[in-house]
Amino acid sequence: MISFHSPPDSRHKRTAAVCASILLASSFLVSARPQRPADRLQFEALPLERSQQNHLLVRAFINGKPALLGVDTGAPVSAIAIQRRKYFGLTSIPGASKLPARVQINGAFSNVAIAHNLRLGALSLIDEPMVAIDLSGSTRAARLLNEEAIDGILGADVLFPTSAILDCQMQMLILKMDPHLSGTIPGYDFGGLRSVPIHVSKNYNLYVDGSINGEPAKLMVDTGAFATLMHRRFVRRMKIPLRDTAYSSAGVNLSERGLQLATINRLSIGNVHFRKKEVGVMDLTGLIHDGLLEARPPVAGLLGSEILQRYHGIIDFGTLTLYLKR
Numbered sequence: 001m002i003s004f005h006s007p008p009d010s011r012h013k014r015t016a017a018v019c020a021s022i023l024l025a026s027s028f029l030v031s032a033r034p035q036r037p038a039d040r041l042q043f044e045a046l047p048l049e050r051s052q053q054n055h056l057l058v059r060a061f062i063n064g065k066p067a068l069l070g071v072d073t074g075a076p077v078s079a080i081a082i083q084r085r086k087y088f089g090l091t092s093i094p095g096a097s098k099l100p101a102r103v104q105i106n107g108a109f110s111n112v113a114i115a116h117n118l119r120l121g122a123l124s125l126i127d128e129p130m131v132a133i134d135l136s137g138s139t140r141a142a143r144l145l146n147e148e149a150i151d152g153i154l155g156a157d158v159l160f161p162t163s164a165i166l167d168c169q170m171q172m173l174i175l176k177m178d179p180h181l182s183g184t185i186p187g188y189d190f191g192g193l194r195s196v197p198i199h200v201s202k203n204y205n206l207y208v209d210g211s212i213n214g215e216p217a218k219l220m221v222d223t224g225a226f227a228t229l230m231h232r233r234f235v236r237r238m239k240i241p242l243r244d245t246a247y248s249s250a251g252v253n254l255s256e257r258g259l260q261l262a263t264i265n266r267l268s269i270g271n272v273h274f275r276k277k278e279v280g281v282m283d284l285t286g287l288i289h290d291g292l293l294e295a296r297p298p299v300a301g302l303l304g305s306e307i308l309q310r311y312h313g314i315i316d317f318g319t320l321t322l323y324l325k326r
Contacts, residue, residue: 043174045173046172050171053226054309057150060120062119063088067088068149070150071223072153072222073224074205076155076203077157078157080115080130081132081133082133082134083139088151090113090130091114105133110131110132110133113130114128115129118158129157130152135152162177163317165185166314193312194270194326195270196324197270197322199320207221212267214266217234217297217300218297219301223304225302226305227306228279228303228304228307229284229302230280230301233293260282264278279301307324
């Protein structure tokens with residue numbers, strides 16, 4: 001999750017970034033065990049809120065206590081703020097468990113805890129693993145904006161098994177209650193939208209094919225990013241002019257880094273094209289892993305919340321499709 005804010009009455013503007021690249025993500029993905037209610041509901045539609053930091057938020061319950069979670073497609077696994085772990089009563093990984101007690105985030109290790117019950121509407125997930133991470137930067141940003149701080153992150157380990165549909169404009173999250181139920185969510189209208197295939201990496205990150213000024217590139221679909229961000233080295237190699245800002249960014253286990261702006265003459269996402277698109281530019285080293293920044297084609301950046309909101313982005317985890325309206 002990458003947060004962006006402008007503190008009131010401050011000459012030094014900062015951002016707080018949280019972006020987890022997790023090893024052994026598959027272990028978390030198969031651990032979610034939905035518990036269906038007696039009335040056998042097939043789907044659960046959850047309204048989302050949008051923060052001033054441009055994050056989508058969902059109301060949930062962790063071990064019976066109300067929680068506010070950021071819906072983050074850039075996070076392979078769900079997470080809990082380390083300072084909220086005790087409040088929600090999360091426990092350590094049992095010694096007999098096949099789940100790892102620690103996972104690696106941006107080169108350093110974080111502990112894994114167990115939420116014995118994570119409830120999203122009528123859907124209950126039993127013994128859900130959540131990585132304990134430092135969300136203090138996001139908490140400070142929320143305090144400066146006079147809004148409620150998030151307690152954690154809802155990641156791909158929940159969104160994939162529930163074949164979720166995330167509607168970024170309508171601010172709706174639809175979950176499949178029964179993972180064995182075949183077919184897609186009925187009655188959902190994709191009319192007027194263009195479809196873009198989604199590719200999934202071994203760490204369960206989502207990528208779409210595109211191009212920047214005609215140069216083939218991939219973008220990570222990241223609802224945790226406040227805006228679309230490009231990797232600085234790629235932008236410089238493309239000889240796209242950069243404009244300095246007073247903003248900066250910091251990530252989990254990563255040093256703070258500056259944020260610049262650039263205007264992309266032609267940004268393409270699948271068969272959807274944007275002209276004169278302004279994007280943020282920063283060093284994404286450590287946020288995008290496995291050599292993907294230097295691959296052919298490279299991952300050039302993050303497809304963030306402002307495009308997904310403005311152009312009615314819908315992320316369908318069941319069919320691995322991104323829909324955009326243009």
